Amino acid sequence: MGMQVFHRSTNVISRVTIFGGLFAVVGALFLLAAINRSPWATRQGIAREQPVQFSHRHHAGELGIDCRYCHTTVEDLAYAGMPTTQTCMTCHVQIWSDSEFLEPVRASWRDEKPIRWIKVYDLPGYVYFDHSVHVNKGVGCQSCHGDVDDMNVLWQNPSLHMEWCLGCHREPEQHLRPRDQVFSMSYHPPADQLSLGLQLLAEYDVRPRTECGACHR
């Protein structure tokens, strides 16, 4: 019988290190995935402070002003459009005209310097997105932006991960609404969304693309 080089306990140690190492690697991968999906990475659900304490809940909710009053190009262009300072001043020359909250708006008006709003939905530069095609094919503002009429300060409602985009591009019938309800903030989908969705899919000729080049062009 030859001499034993290793102690018997080496068997245990080697098993533990092999399996432990495997667990560490897999665990690290899961951790990375968890970080990637966390609001810390996606900014999902995190209210973004703006240079003006503007409340969508007040303007779109309580006053019932249509989205398009300020976001004028949403039906025609890729970019939904941000209101000029003049749009704010349409009402605020008279209403709350000495409010301290509106001083940044008045300063912008006086100095002819645009307000530098913070972009909430900041898509990466390699993603092409067009608002007009979505609202014209029956995708409601709410479907992506959430209950904006109930948000004082806006946050990014979805994760904006590619799987989120693809979820709707693969099953648009689950989300489509009639064109005259696209800008409604109080629309509730019918119990039988699927049959309505399929009907609108045909009526509006909705053919969402899912190949890479659709958005990464």
Place this chain on the structure above:
Amino acid sequence: MLSPRARQAWRRGLFVCAALLAVGCRNDMQDQPRYEPNSPSQFFPDGTSVRPLVEGVVSRSERFESPEIETGLIDGKPIDRVPLPVDLAFLERGRQRYGIYCTPCHGGLGDGDGMIVQRGYRRPPSFHEERLRSMPDGHFYDVIVRGFGVMPSYRAQVRTNDRWAIVAYIRALQLSQNASLDDVPEAERGTLQASAGGAR
């Protein structure tokens, strides 16, 4: 011990991994060196990449056959008709645009009782008063383009076609608020009278 070849392969592998990690930390694809709409700019003195339009510039998609469509004027006087074909779709478009841009002050009926007026804005005149009912169509167009009194211009928000659609819808509103039963098609009178119990 590893053979020299295997050791070299290891080193190469490590180098590639390190290079990949280093690349992953940069956001060149995320933030590409181009202007997004409304991006700030250090190039132009006013700090914006969006350039102001040249005075009198016309959008390629907004070229019209006759000048009065854009100005609302003939020989310096407001024209007394809508210079575009008015059909039901045009009126519906007008109703929609009126709902977006006009109701906050003028109200859904056009009587000047919009939500912003209820919050303290100066009350605009009702579209149903005699003075405005007898105004030519071009006057309403002109007010949309240039504003009137405290109302600022809406030319940046509302395109030419839509301005005329709104004018046509204001005319429809005026008709609706000053109509008699004789104006209603005979077939509809019954349903109207049946539902008119609580109406004014």
